[in-house]
Amino acid sequence: MKVGIDMGRTTAGTPATIDLEELLATRLLVQGNSGSGKSHLLRRLIEQSAAWVQQAVIDPEGDFVTLAERFGHVVVEADEHTEPALQSIAARVRQHRVSVVLNLEGLDTEMQMRATAAFLGGLFDADRDFWYPMLVVVDEAQLFAPSAAGEVSDEARKVSLGAMTNLMCRGRKRGLAGVIATQRLAKLAKNVAAEASNFLMGRTFLDIDMARAADLLGMERRQAEMFRDLERGHFIALGPAMSRRPLPVRIGEVETQGRAGSPKLMPLPATPVEDARDLIFTATEPEPPRYPVRRPSASASADLMARLAAGRAAPPPPAAVDEDAPPAPPPEPEETPEQAAEREARYEAVLREVLADPEAPYRSLAVLYQDFLVRCRGHGVEGDRLALPAFRRRLTAARAGAGMTGDPAWERATAAAAALEEDIQPVFLLLARAALDHAPCPSDPEVARACGSRSPGRARRLLTYMEQRGHIVTRNGLGNTRSIALPALGWETALGDPNAEAPADGPAGPARAGDLPGGA
Known part of the structure; x- marks a missing residue:
């Protein structure tokens, strides 16, 4: 935006x-x-x-x-x-x-x-x-x-x-x-x-x-x-x-305006010489401190x-109660289920706008979240109610599972992904979606885009890391093809070319997931 x-x-x-x-x-x-x-x-x-x-x-x-x-x-x-x-x-x-x-x-x-x-x-x-x-x-x-x-x-x-x-x-x-x-x-x-x-x-x-x-x-x-x-x-x-x-x-x-501002010319005070000498050489009470007074650093x-921690400056102390003052406004009513459902629907619409940007897969999570909040403001919805961790999970699921809402098999896949490290969840869901659709195994460029990178080498290192920890099993086929199985789900993708280019509208995971867990 x-x-x-x-x-x-x-x-x-x-x-x-x-x-x-x-x-x-x-x-x-x-x-x-x-x-x-x-x-x-x-x-x-x-x-x-x-x-x-x-x-x-x-x-x-x-x-x-x-x-x-x-x-x-x-x-x-x-x-x-x-x-x-x-x-x-x-x-x-x-x-x-x-x-x-x-x-x-x-x-x-x-x-x-x-x-x-x-x-x-x-x-x-x-x-x-x-x-x-x-x-x-x-x-x-x-x-x-x-x-x-x-x-x-x-x-x-x-x-x-x-x-x-x-x-x-x-x-x-x-x-x-x-x-x-x-x-x-x-x-x-x-x-x-x-x-x-x-x-x-x-x-x-x-x-x-x-x-x-x-x-x-x-x-x-x-x-x-x-x-x-x-x-x-x-x-x-x-x-x-x-x-x-x-x-x-x-x-x-x-x-x-700044506290000092630019110097301005002004006339000197009309003080007689003797009075000026008294003002300079005679001590007055109380004398100003020579050094700034500092409060204890700990407090x-x-x-x-x-x-x-409160997210804003401390409020001023409460004023004395005025019996003649008008009554305070009543507290805002709690959100009804219908209002919550409408807010969730607006979140989904705003999230689709964010993901429609071609550069979205390669932007950091913090930048995407800021974009989400700004767009929510334009739609008249409180985006701050969706905290960053919840936004991360929703973004991952939205990218990998578009159109899968309500599918029990997909709910099972998202539950399995939730048990993994956050950095590999988007790739796991990408592979799960391909296996569930009986689609060819995602290529290295597709996997790279899922973790917010344009480097196929990063994708290969991430898949190796996942296989070493038993999250996936790679099987090689004829003609430089491969399939990837997910033991936790019992699913496996069809054979696919690992060097194929990622489609322009293909799935992609959260941007810039960061370094691999454990330094992989």
Whole structure:
């Protein structure tokens, strides 16, 4: 399902949009000197996509915490939690699909790098069942992925750079889409910047940064001078999610504002010199604390993790009862059997829409589930009632057993598959369907597609793994044919060519089932 994020207008006056699904697959790099409107651009992207995808914002200056009031982001105060606690919080963020802002404002540079590494590590190492699509926005990325050693320790730089590299290089398969912003391309590690396929380049003055920006956009060096002339909030866009050619874009307005904002001139107070001396050199009561006051990390961690487990920010304390206030609305009635049946029918219709996409067999389960939820929203049905494990089982059965609803033999096959590892269930059901229909044995490309791959070699390794564990028995026939028996059911497929091409509309199992159990 294509979702266009409105970022503003082009110089021609047409809407400037970003394809959100393409952005999740290809990542984004934003570059601009201080005052170019870089943070404004990030805020516009976050606000416009908040309703469509989960978000995590790495915020070194505490500028994005205002998103919490308008869009419901949970603010994680990094200075109140230990590194292991931040890693656990990040795992819960992915599990419960909560959008968060990691506020690093109360930490020095080295501690910011360590906290960011722990948090990104928790997002990256989440369980496979929770690999939902997620935008990870990192402001001032040159702090966390520096191109050269600085004043921080080598250990802090190493762990931070490793976490950023994992995000940009390996995060896509885990549903993590990095959006990184930097003031200086020359200070950003090249292996991190090179993984982005989309670029938004703003006002830049230093020659080395202009040259790198021109190289990334495929422009000639003599054209790099144009970056000095860009106005605040104007960027040059390029990438598969935006435009195939460099496109000038003016970023639109935002709904929230940062806590600091741009400095404004204002007159000095008219204070006599003697009074000014008294104000400076005379202590007042009480004196402000020299350092930020930090709450105990253990209680803060427990409080925030409980909020994440609830799936939303903690509710405010109950207000005092007002006898003159109108009565509270009655609770929503429970779902009737007829309503439940109608909801199930809508689920089936939405699932058929998801499976109608030719690329569906090769997409990750988390992406398919996100697509399912978005389509459910369009149909006016609560998709969240169908949890991810139930969606996985329904998806597997729908692909392998289309048209088999109510067949006792097929119910027996699905019961036998439920006792196996989740990774091999789709292939088992594919073979069971062929045996039940007395059809030829599925070819290696068909088996590969059932597990979300285009590699026949992966299919052969998976069939070998299943045979070693006694789930199937392979018999070879004449003319390079084979049949596969299922001992648990007492069924066997007809002879078929293992090298035959998979039909365009053939059965296919859940996408990207992952590594084989036991490392097969």
